Amino acid sequence: MSESFSSLVDAFKNVGVSRAYGPAATVAGEELIPVALVSFGFGGGSAPEDGQPGSGGSGGGGGGFVLPLGVYAKGPSGRVMFRPNTVVALVALAPLVCAVGVTIRGILRTVRPRG
Secondary structure (H helix, E strand, C coil), rough: CHHHHHHHHCCCCCHHHHHHHHCCCCCCCCCEEEEEEEEEEEEEEEEEECCCCCCCEEEEEEEEEEEEEEEEEECCCCCEEECCCCCHHHEEEHHHHHHHHHHHHHHHHHHCCCC
């Protein structure tokens, strides 16, 4: 089990900024640097054998996701600027908009005079 864990640690030692910012690519004559939110996690465990058939064992797993946030590109003035991925921005803001709506509804119900 410890060999598996150490191999995972070695494999993901350099994960970080190199995964969040992709290599520069030229699209239609414009140089773009992709930006993403990268997250991953791992877990594992084992149970000692106590002499009973079927007792003991170990296991593990992991997972992750990548959310493309946008790109860095040169603007018309020559300055580098961030261009967000609007689809991801809308999807990411949907839960926030829902939470604000529920909160406002609760406030209005509390403030409204009962009669």
